[in-house]
Amino acid sequence: MALNNVTTALLSLLVHDLVFLALLVAIVALLAGTKQAAFAVMKRNFVGYFSNPTGYVFLCIFVFLTSVAAFWPYEFFNQNLATVDQLNYWFPLIMLVFIPAITMSIWAEEKRQGTDELLLTLPADDFDIVIGKYMAAAAIFTASLLFSQISTFVTLAILTEGELDTGLIFTSYLGYYFVGLTMIAIGMIASFLTGNLTVGFILGALFNAPLAFASLVESVSPNQNIAKWIAASGIARPFDDFGRGVVSSSSVIYFVLVAAVALYICMVLIGRRHWTGGKDGNTMAWHYIARVLALVVVTAGAVILFRSRDVFRHDFTEGKVSSLAPATKKLIRELDSDRPIVIDAFISKEIPEVYAKTRYELINLLKEFRSEAAARGREITVNLYDDIELFSDEAALAEERFGIAPQTRMVKERGASQQKQLIMGAAFKSGLEKVTVPIFEYGIPVEYELVRSINTVASGARQRLGIVATDARLTGGTVMSGMSMQQVPRHPLMDELGKQYEVEEVDLNSPVSPDVYAALLCVQPSSLAPPQFDRLLEAIRAGVPVAIFEDPAPVGAGYITPTGSPKQAPGGMFGGGGGPQPKADIRQLWDLLGVEIPGRAGMQEMYTPDLVWQQHNPYPTLDDQANELWIFIDEEAPGAEMGMALSQDNPITSGMQEVLGIVAGAVLAKAGSPLKHTPLLQTGGLSGLIDGTKMQQIMTGQTTVARETKGIKPSIPIAMAIEGATRAAADDAEQAEGEGEDGAADPAEQQSKPDTNAPGIKAVYVADTDMMLPEFLMIRADPNVVTEARFQFQNVTFVLNCIDWLTGQYDFIEVRKHEPIFASLRMIDSVKEEARTAVRNGSKDFQTEYDAAIRDAQEAQQARMKELQEEVEKLQKQNADGNVSRAELQAKLQTFQTQQELEQRKLDVKRTKLERDRELKVRDIERAAADEVTKIQNKVKAAAVTLPCIPPLVVGVIVFAARRLRERENISKSRLK
Template identity: 40%
Template sequence: MTTLETQPTSKPPAARRRASAPGAFRPHVIWALFKRNLQSYFSNPAGYVFITLFVIISSCVAFWQPEFFASNLANLDQLNRYMPYVLLFFIPAITMTSWADERRQGTDELILTLPAHDLDVVLGKYLAALGIYTVALGFSLSHLVVLRFLGAPDYGAMFATYVGYWLMGAMLIAFGMVASLLSSNVTVGFILGALFCAVPVFLEWLGSPAAGSLRRLIEGWSVPAQFRDFGTGVIPLSGVFYFVSLAAAMLYLNMMLLGRRHWAGGEASSGRWVHSAIRFAAVLVSLFSLNLMIEKAGLRKDMSAEKMHTLSADSLALVRQIPEDKPVLVQAYYSPEVPRDFVQTKSDLLGLLREFEAASGGRVKLNLVPAELYSDAAREAEKRFGIEPKQILTEDQAKRSVSEVILGVAFTSGLEEVVIPFFDRGLPVEYELTRSIRVVSRTGRKKVGILSTDAKMMGGFDMRSMNSTPEWSVVGELKKQYEVSTVSPDAPVPTDLDALVVGLPYSLTQKQIDNLTAYVKAGGPALLLLDPFPAFNPQLAPEVPKMPPGGMFGGGPPPEPKGNLKPLLDLIGLDWPSTEIVWNRYNPIPQLAMLEPEIVFLGKGGGNEDAFNGKDPITSGLQQMVTIFPGLLRPKAGGAGPEFTPLLRTDESGGIVPWDDAVQQGFMGMGINPRRRHTPSGSGYTLAARLVGPAAGDSATPKEADAKKGDAAKDAKDKPATIKVIAVADMDLIGEQFFELRRQKIANLDFDNVTFVLNCVDVLAGDDSFVELRKKRLKHRTLARIEEQTRTFVEQYQKQSTLAEDAAKAKLDDAQKRFDKQVAEVKSRTDIDEREKEIQLNNLQSIAQRRLEVEKANVEDERLEKVREAKADSEQKTRAIENQVRFMAAAIPPLPPLILGLIVFGVRLGRENRGAVPTRLA
């Protein structure tokens, strides 16, 4: 047992009385207690056992759950979710001996008779327990080693996360010490400590019986709610003060309970209890009030690498460009209480609005309006700006409920007005705010035209289906920034457009294509959305003839046939084979592993560094995209025409499926052929390209150039315009599902499809103010090592599939050769007449055709079985890699504390046996 040593002092009596006065603060006493408790814990192997268990449990929580591999992200999201509950068992294991063991051994009397204030004793023991927890947390830093081995974690976000872990433990230790002080039994101290710590951890559950604002207030004061910002890479001052203030309050309660020995049991003890309770309640109220004030201030430090919670330089620059004589009034209407899933969105929205106001120098006037349902503020938001409550389905504690939430913002400047009716969880808050402020502060908007094609992007009545089709979401996005109008292809395209969006241009008639070609030839910027197989409506595929207005059953005059798109493609120097569909095996989303290979994922995670052109502002910074049955683009043979710059490219793990093999016609319409073959080509394909430069075939010969020299005006008039076109071989990439994924943040899927298309329009229109800001989002830090290893298995699966397909084709060829040989033998016979030959050939063909069909079915079943076996083998090997990662994460991190504990145990055992009689050790 370590004892406390006090040094004799030479101070005079007066000084000694001042030093021993109740208000004195003696650091050497705190240090002595800290060292004593810390040494006693780490000199005992049991302490290392607890630390080892803590590291093992946290490792299992972080890496053993299927969600870790399903999300495919190098972070500690799973541990963040369960860390408060892990500490419910570990913190009481640290604090249970703080006072209970002292009272059991009787050493508490020695400590309490020291010439020290109760605060010195409490701080000494508290810092010792905090030191033990800090050491345990330090051993858990091995989680970062595992993440670094698997990928590239955000160390700034990890720092904020561990600060949150430390503060959370620091607060719960104070709760556990109070529990230990109430009992002399270590086991009871552990149980009471777990119960006391459970109060702030499960506070959000305790608030369930309450309703409205009281419930949300109680939930907001729970440990998981206060830790949430730390887990995202932000260190909020309100969160720091919450943990520190509650720890201070519990230490104050600890000191009060420790001081009860001076007055408990006396005549005035009952009054003292009431007085102490009132003092402690006053401390809690004061800290609660201070916490509310600090929370409203909204001060926080963004530690993440992407600075998602801090205004970017682009936003600040755009805000400072607002004319001082034309300020922007921002009115935000929000529900005071929102469902749990929208707490972070509301916090980000209000926090960034305050930062805009502070950084604008008075150019942005902010009015935050809490709007309860059916209140005057809610009616004003609906009547003036169309901001209405939105019904949100929430799942809370195994119960489903529908909440009506108001979360909209109106921007006004002069006569200009922009309204965002509702902020869904997935909307990029800073981008939406910056764009709205910039648009409303400028009187003129650039013009974007949507060419009317069979894609019907602007919506309207469809004569074929006899239904009204809604406007595409991409059009609504463009309307937030541009003046968007419908452009008829039957007349020359207006030349005052800043950009033209054309969906499925091959669906136009020849005259309409000629009008579009004239616009492009004159230098009109255009976004061409091509598609060999539009999944949103396969009947619009280029290989399918136009249907009459009444659909496949007729009911109207025959439509004018589709025109020839080749002249337009030749003009821009583009080759687009409309009968070829690209497929690829790269899929970084494990929960979507069963998707067809024609649903092509684009990303650098699979080693494809050319997935996004890093030198072009449209695609630099993009992380992940999805295309659905896309086509391919390549420059026109001969190299003539505009410069061809690839924007999106697949890796070399895919190939091409011909149109005839990919689709099959049935009674119910066109569908996907389930027996189509996927033969790898070993080549990557361009899915989107930018074409800029003189039109193909417009370069003048020397003789023509000399003829033009005589007339300068004619030279200027005849000078070919610069082609400005972006071509994309898939229109489904801007389908409604991707906008819904972006708005609702479904399954945390985060694709850059919307960002890519909006960037294309911005660059074509010459308005690139938001291109960089739009790309600002969390970096997709995938588990690169697992992807690399599984990529090998995918390649093996492709090889086995190819071998199975080649074997199936060889068997069918052999069957066909046998049939051809039999036919040749019959034809070569001279002993029968032609009539007999014809009869035998017909019989032979009938029999052979039946055998051939049976052979084809058997061969195809055999091929599919081999392909399924290859896929099952690939999936089994992938699961084996995941299991290896699980065991590595669970086995390696606990080794350092375990080894250290064994060393301490060996040293302690050696000291105990030192000097003992050898015969006693036998």
């Protein structure tokens, strides 16, 4: 399968290359038909280069250097992405060696051999000679680049098992091609200036050096404005688009114009023979210098003009890693042009492997924000401080001015857990509004964080989100735990929502105005007192959007009163608070929302909902913790219909992959309800209901889920989106319509009629509160919090989507859906997974050995103490009968206690030794696993660097041997001796 994928990927690249070569062949054919002299010059130089073994030596060196730059740096395997980022960094330096090696002989060799006069007497103009020489050098470079591309691509295809981004690799090499064409034109200037090959090589490198090193000026220049302008004039800025998989008109125009200016200078230099010896030679020299300077100024102006006005810009990557979501582009278009936005992003040079994708995505998106804003005429200034040291001036600036300090994270690298510091944060500012993201955690959508932050500082005002005060205590508080008060911390979800909304607690002691809050979030409304509950119903009827999370059996937060349980007074059973407190009748809310909750009525007018079970667990490592009451909602569940588990009919769940509910209830649409009900989360085929009153017995092990099932009931919804007008509103509307048809109604009756244009209900009902536990925010930030599991839960995204759907912030929902696809080194990943499995299995074996050894030691200790304990018990019995003195019993007890302490110390010593041995064994197997991964990486490096060099060397040897044989053909045997 992997071989087929590699072959398919290679064929895809070859198709791209063939289309590109067809375009080049068409250009050469056009040249051959219209400029025969230029074609002859091109053919002569190209054939001459590859008929000489020296050409293959240079080709071998070029392939060797590109392979070393691409695969040898530590960052390649640490990043674990199938990109050529490392080659992008080193490519300009490689070109400073390779391009002068091609261009140094273009004209200098003609001068040295005296063949330049022959070329100049051909029936051709100066343009034919220059363009012929240029296209010959370009053809040589094209052949070298194609060979390097194929060798690099094959290596990446093997490492990714064929699952790599062909578009990214192709556009990166297309960028190399434009860089090469530009540097060749500049290198030709050096060759036209001298007849010495060595001087031509040095001048070619010197003339190209400013463009190659222009991007480094910012780190040494005291004037940052001038430094930025100089840096933007180099090849790094326009090539950056190609390196990220983006082909833009501004980048292409830059390279074409610079190459055109260089070629014009070459024409001036080759044509100087016409006027240098004349009486107007000096005048003509100044004339041509003025021409060149004017052309340079025009070119610079054109480059600056097109840089901010891309006529064409397209992301050719297959994973769309350098694209903005349509909703993001819409946001940028709608930004106020009078409110400039400044983004200061700081990223450290060394980051853990798990943050590599986040770093790559963050840098790409920031650059795309800058380009998109420039194209739309919006002012978004991006100051990107990349590859900074932890104790550099940039790091100090980030901490002092923006509060972006180095963050410490525990990561596992090279077989050992270790703490690493990194900086990866950004500050957003517009006017007086400021937002800081201290760190982009690798599990959080980067584009969503950027868009949300930009929108916050750009708008200057946020919608208000009301958090209803219930037993859930989302904003923090205190609860009675036993005989003491326990502090409940503020739910981290409030901080997450606070980045986008103005979050405010609502106690419902007074009516809620529909104009105050964009939406309400109410967790466990059944715990409200009747007056507060009535005001919640009034707010829903008044059209206030609301997200309801009602759990029949909260597990993660034990202080939340279950739906069917009475609410105890503060102070508990012995705290002086008394018995159960008044509690709302949750069935009124169900009637209002037109939903039906399966269950049964209980004591004190309580209603206990049934619980949902499902036989599906995509994480085998959770077998010991998870059971049928853990509801994994995904399309892989047995019997789950495509697009039904997570509804594709509502923006909230459209495009999502997996949500986890823990001990959830069911929510069904009531027959005949005028409201529109859309099931958001549904179980698969192997699911059903159990009696909610059996929950306590299940938790204590008195019964099991299997015993209490009521049969299979597939596709049970546990979350529902509800919208539309209630039955009463619909009846009022019909009555008003009928009166309108009969004629004008009595004024008094008209005043008493309800407003038929009143907003309808918009709500989300979720029969579970555990799906918004703080642990899910931790999992989102760190999906590898349990290394063996690698959770993919999107619970936080689901909750945020619910709120945004209620408030009408649909753009943020679309942004969250836009997830770029990165190609990773799957072959290395499989080796790492095998190593992790070996470590996991070895650790379990060592733990089993440790437990057995401790158990044996404890049994041996008990056996040794048994005889002494029996003697003590015998003496105690005899002492009770008066047959043994108290002193003798006391002495025996003392001996028993001393021996017991001695045995305990022996056991503690043995336990400590066994723990140390276990840790050493685990460490050894982790080290062996890490060494195995390192060995594979080193083998890949060696193969990637050496194997591509073999074909050009073999061809070079063949060419050399053939050339020697031809030289010896017409030589007499006597001279050969």
